Amino acid sequence: MMAKAPRVAIIGGGVIGGGWAARFLLNGSDVAVFDPDPEAKRKINEVIANARRALPAIYDKPLPAEGKLTFCDSLEEAVSDADYVQESVPERLDLKHKIHAAISEAAPAEAVIGSSTSGFKPSELNEKGARALVAHPFNPVYLLPLVELVGDADACAKAADLLRAVGMYPLTVKKEIDAHIADRLLEAIWRESLWLVKDGVASTEDIDEAIRMGFGLRFAQMGLFETYRIAGGEAGMKHFMAQFGPALSWPWTKLMDVPEFNDELVDLIAGQSDDQSGAHSIRELERMRDDNLVGILRALKVSDSGAGRVVANHEAGLAVSGEKEGLPVTLDRQVPPSWTDYNGHMNETFYLEAGSKATDGFMELIGADSAYIAGGLSYFTVESHVCYLDEVHEGDRLSATSQLLSGKGKKMHLFHRLYRGDGTLAATVETLLLHMDLKARRSCPPEGEVARKLADFEAAHAGHPADGAGRFVGERPGDR
């Protein structure tokens, strides 16, 4: 899928357009941008810089080589050979009409045209004859998978395939409606929150804490209905609804009314927001947010749930490949922020994690892959020896080669070399594994095909030096 990344045109930069540009670029697409704002180039490059820190950090495999970013002088130039066009201009219907008329005329007939609009329906966007669909993303676009698709069914299906290929989660809305789905829910919370602040019940910070210390943690992994289903217990969803249904008629929200939007309300909210978050610049807040999101997405990937499953599915399509100095590359990835410790560098643990993933990569090469493991056979590690040769930092590219020192009988004796992106040898990981029957929890010789491939690798790697293997901790020349 990655081999033929679509050509993408981004109309309108800013935080959202820049996020789209970053999402596509980092997945290998060439991206052409048009935005008349003289600051657009700087703004988009700032968003892309954030994305380069964060997006590759959610995967344990490398994203494709970055596409090429071009800034165009006209909309027509940007869209002329695009497979996909994404419009993210301000929310004014007259402007959207003008832009979409131009896009629909200048873009190839088979191009898919999406609009980031949070409020307008496709019927509104297209009432002057354009052929756009709503493709509404969520900030930061380069990390959050959700994109709401609304519009022509065939165009939505085409867009969905294309967006899945860049790791997104397209949700096709069944009927067009003002503000689609998620923003209706957010608007409901926003209105109620404005009341609570205006009435002095809670500050902006109180509301943020009420969210992130409680239901926000639930919302990151199950939504509303699955959470309530659990709350209903074995008695189920009907029981839950019977219990909480009556609250619909209680005055539990101020939603029958809307607070007046005046300067007093703006000053109140903005002032409290300054008190709450003013100590950090927006750039700092963005990095804090992104580090949190990377951590959460990686955690959900481990538990194979929600957005983590989207990450896992995307990762499954990414490949580690190549050779270095005659040895197979078995690991290739970016170092996530969470791997850094109090010494300001990658913690010792993650050198072994990298070695462990390199072992997994080598196992795939010999056919001891997930299907083989599901069949009840695997390798267990008996010993590992890590030599730390140089520091590795957050954001570094980290790769590994694997050399088979011995693959006879039940044994697989591997020597991994970990390299930083600049080519420096950062560590060696020597590891001895035994082939196991998973059910009996007992060692046994590997099956035919795996044994054959091991023998091939052993022969191929036999002449290769393995400096640093076979040593004991603290060994110096002449110790033996």
Place this chain on the structure above:
Amino acid sequence: MMAKAPRVAIIGGGVIGGGWAARFLLNGSDVAVFDPDPEAKRKINEVIANARRALPAIYDKPLPAEGKLTFCDSLEEAVSDADYVQESVPERLDLKHKIHAAISEAAPAEAVIGSSTSGFKPSELNEKGARALVAHPFNPVYLLPLVELVGDADACAKAADLLRAVGMYPLTVKKEIDAHIADRLLEAIWRESLWLVKDGVASTEDIDEAIRMGFGLRFAQMGLFETYRIAGGEAGMKHFMAQFGPALSWPWTKLMDVPEFNDELVDLIAGQSDDQSGAHSIRELERMRDDNLVGILRALKVSDSGAGRVVANHEAGLAVSGEKEGLPVTLDRQVPPSWTDYNGHMNETFYLEAGSKATDGFMELIGADSAYIAGGLSYFTVESHVCYLDEVHEGDRLSATSQLLSGKGKKMHLFHRLYRGDGTLAATVETLLLHMDLKARRSCPPEGEVARKLADFEAAHAGHPADGAGRFVGERPGDR
């Protein structure tokens, strides 16, 4: 704080009462439960079983020894010597009045009395003369930190101290209001979601995905206002409000009206929920949810943000201590679900993580603690050798002792032994570190106090055997 855990009475079991019982028990409190339901004991023990899997897994240190759980035959017996009473009976005001009258009479005068009510205000609870405050938690109570406190200021302050000591985040609501804060926001989303399903715009599953693939990930770590502050960019909160304020007058929500709560709506929602989640039992869903929450909380602990900071603060008050076979215990913890791999046991990486944390524990013992590191001095690992001796599983207690093989000059040569809860030696981790000047990134001898303590440990550990240290990978008797 943990030394004198409060005695707790739980009035009303079920999911919420059981969650409270678990939160206190696992933090060392003796807990007395009263619930006339003959099923209460079974139900509460099921919740506690879930909590034992999950709560200790968010910490890298051990919780205090579990308190004693008692089921009482009367409310009076349960509350008679309680420091803290938590009521979680059904949401009927007449029932709450009856129960709180009895609690206020039978509990010690200085006891703090909380109610889990999601809807009633303290003035309503106490209108017949009781002295309760609202202490409204969120499910699962043993994992989510938020508890909303409403009522008498002194009682709220006392409750806040007590709840912080069990790892919760008390949020004191400035004014009493129906449904407090978080449930007002949830009710707003709930009402809007019911409309979307009723009107055929989205299914229950669509809405759950719209939440967890997008803004749910934001809500787990920043709330509403901080997220929107970022969306406003450098122009700030006023700019954001100017942009989105007008939407308040648009028909973006159905909130001016409430859907009729009838059988048709219940059947529609319950049917869609069955389609969405019916493949899993509630117990399975609970474990999936808890694994996700544990992973998210651990990720946020690493990025020191939101609920993760609450976990970190609580953990800072927990202690690893003791000796085993003449060696200091430097690690003691429960194995979280995320440490398990495709072989159905703790992945090799986490043996080294445990060894790394044991090194941190030993560093604290010699005074090379966080203050020392902040002063610019630390240790970097040069080599580590792990011998895997036995399998470790999710939920196992894992501890380590540390033996100093050599602490001369810049070197610190440690030999950690990892033990499973059943006493089995699960692994050894031999590790060599060098003392470093963090600014110069160069090795240097440690400062006086640290060097002295190292010398003391070296002398004390000199006679201790260290079988398994000094070996090379794959070494067998007679190899040297």
